[in-house]
Amino acid sequence: MNICSDAECESYIFLTPGEAIEAVCIDFEQYGPQGGLWTAVASMLGAPQACFDSQFADGGMRSLFVEHVPDRAKLCTICKAVFWGDAKIVEPPGEPLQIRIATQMRDFHCIRCGKCCRTLDYHRECSPEDVLRWQQAGRDDILEWVHPCKNGAYRIWVRPGTGIFAEVCPWLTDTDGLWTCSIHDLKPEVCCDYPGTRKHACMTGCPTVISAVESDF
Numbered sequence: 317m318n319i320c321s322d323a324e325c326e327s328y329i330f331l332t333p334g335e336a337i338e339a340v341c342i343d344f345e346q347y348g349p350q351g352g353l354w355t356a357v358a359s360m361l362g363a364p365q366a367c368f369d370s371q372f373a374d375g376g377m378r379s380l381f382v383e384h385v386p387d388r389a390k391l392c393t394i395c396k397a398v399f400w401g402d403a404k405i406v407e408p409p410g411e412p413l414q415i416r417i418a419t420q421m422r423d424f425h426c427i428r429c430g431k432c433c434r435t436l437d438y439h440r441e442c443s444p445e446d447v448l449r450w451q452q453a454g455r456d457d458i459l460e461w462v463h464p465c466k467n468g469a470y471r472i473w474v475r476p477g478t479g480i481f482a483e484v485c486p487w488l489t490d491t492d493g494l495w496t497c498s499i500h501d502l503k504p505e506v507c508c509d510y511p512g513t514r515k516h517a518c519m520t521g522c523p524t525v526i527s528a529v530e531s532d533f
């Protein structure tokens with residue numbers, strides 16, 4: 317995923333069509349019921365009868381995309397609906413086609429409330445690159461909280477020697493009411509990328525973005 321900003325300070329995410337489909341599927345898997353959105357996306361894919369109960373079932377949105385492959389224009393429209401930001405097809409010279417999604421996060425200011433660190437479901441998002449950085453930095457204290465899975469993936473943050481997820485991230489610290497990440501320079505990519513979009517922030521309860529959205533109405 318690439319992120320950049322233009323002269324008007326709007327920031328964008330650039331996704332290949334495959335990455336865009338993956339991002340839409342993850343959105344439906346990650347967040348609570350989104351019945352209206354499910355119906356809208358299913359209709360755009362030509363499957364208006366798709367049962368909403370399957371949002372959280374095996375496959376869910378993924379199986380819809382397998383059975384109904386959208387063309388570029390339709391995928392763009394789906395991204396716009398799912399991520400709440402303008403979406404456009406772009407084809408930079410010499411690079412593959414991408415979908416450019418406006419994040420609507422240009423005015424974002426973190427107030428260090430710590431809510432995202434306690435709400436975001438990051439347990440399955442630890443990457444091999446994260447693990448490599450911690451190994452290269454000699455941070456065995458961080459690696460102790462990483463659980464390697466049989467399929468080569470990793471889980472965080474798992475209480476050392478237990479296989480049980482920590483209730484709260486062990487690196488989140490409260491300093492006089494302001495929450496701080498005590499491994500800020502080495503935190504996982506998923507944390508560095510948060511919040512990717514205005515919708516992402518809203519769905520994880522970010523009070524700054526929610527109040528901005530409410531003031532738009």
Ligand code: SF4
Nearest residue numbers: 433485487488497507
């Ligand atoms: S690693 Fe840092 S940024 Fe990530 S959830 Fe923990 S405290 Fe928050």
